[in-house]
Amino acid sequence: MDASLGTPTSSHAPALAPQAAELDARLGSASLHVRVHMTPAGLLAVGGMVSGILLSVAALVWTATSVRRRHPIASAWRRR
Numbered sequence: 587m588d589a590s591l592g593t594p595t596s597s598h599a600p601a602l603a604p605q606a607a608e609l610d611a612r613l614g615s616a617s618l619h620v621r622v623h624m625t626p627a628g629l630l631a632v633g634g635m636v637s638g639i640l641l642s643v644a645a646l647v648w649t650a651t652s653v654r655r656r657h658p659i660a661s662a663w664r665r666r
Contacts, residue, residue, distance in 0.1 A: 605629065 604623045611618040624632070
């Protein structure tokens with residue numbers, strides 16, 4: 587980046603350019619057209635949000651499907 591202007595120099599401009607994706611889909615009479623433009627910072631933010639969601643869902647599923655656990659100290663107090 588050029589420190590005096592706060593803008594990217596020409597050698598770094600392709601890395602900072604927005605990424606684009608387009609999708610056209612048709613199924614019978616229904617059709618879908620999607621166009622997305624994102625910056626690299628936006629892609630990083632979306633990746634962080636998706637990983638956070640996946641980690642939290644994994645923790646919830648593990649908790650919901652696991653057997654009930656008892657703390658060893660609390661179990662020892664009850665045995666006396």
